[in-house]
Amino acid sequence: QVQLVESGGGLVQAGGSLRLSCTASGRVFRMYTIGWFRQTPGKEREFVGSIRANDGGTHYVDAVKGRFTISRDDAENTVYLEMNSLKPADAAVYYCADDSLGAGTEDIRLYDYWGQGTQVTVSS
Helix, strand or coil: CCEEEEECCEEEECCCCEEEEEEEECCCHHHCCEEEEEECCCCCCEEEEEECCCCCCEEECCCCCCCEEEEEEHHHCEEEEEECCCCHHHCEEEEEEECCCCCCCCCHHHCCEECCCEEEEEEC
């Protein structure tokens, strides 16, 4: 069974940085395509970015392009979300999820397994 655990959330001032981690278990890690999502109270969970298993390709939504970077360390079974130049609008609970089809799509319905989330708070 696939298990995902996020960590690294916290409180940061606007303009600051945080690095979130998503550690996976349950199958060979290099086979994971991982997506990052975020959610604020009363809103739908939204796609942030993803990294593919087959070629390490990444995809980001426009709101975070140039500020967020997703990377992976297969030896550590971990995917990272490096967030720079954080804005109050980035504050949310961040989740990582497994796209078993491997495409790294923005479609939330195609993600099968989810972590428990980690809170990111950005003060202005």
